[in-house]
Amino acid sequence: MNDEVVDEHVRRLLVAGSSRSSFDGALIKLQNDARVGKGELFVIGNRYLNDPTGGSFEFDFKTDAEAYRAIKRMFVERAQDENKARIIKRMTG
Numbered sequence: 001m002n003d004e005v006v007d008e009h010v011r012r013l014l015v016a017g018s019s020r021s022s023f024d025g026a027l028i029k030l031q032n033d034a035r036v037g038k039g040e041l042f043v044i045g046n047r048y049l050n051d052p053t054g055g056s057f058e059f060d061f062k063t064d065a066e067a068y069r070a071i072k073r074m075f076v077e078r079a080q081d082e083n084k085a086r087i088i089k090r091m092t093g
Contacts, residue, residue: 001041004037010047013071018079041067045079049074 009030016022030036030044045067046059061067 001039002035005033006040006043006047009033009036009040009044010051013044013048013049013075014077018075018082023075027068031068038064045071052078073075 009026012026012029016026030041036044041064042059045061046057048071049059050056053080059070061070061087
């Protein structure tokens, strides 16, 4: 397990926030990084899903594709939540 590689990719994905272009760039770097094996990818997926909320649930990804789908789905959910919060703030602020 290469913890440095895991940290690098988790940080890049989280820093992307709700920016689609930043997220897509981070995801492409992750997918093209030869240092990322199945073990690293599954840890990256779990950390990306859990870190912002302090969660500790261990997602049991069966395949790389499943891990990537979960990462993408979480990005979409977070971006939607952020957009909703902005709209509510405009309406109530």
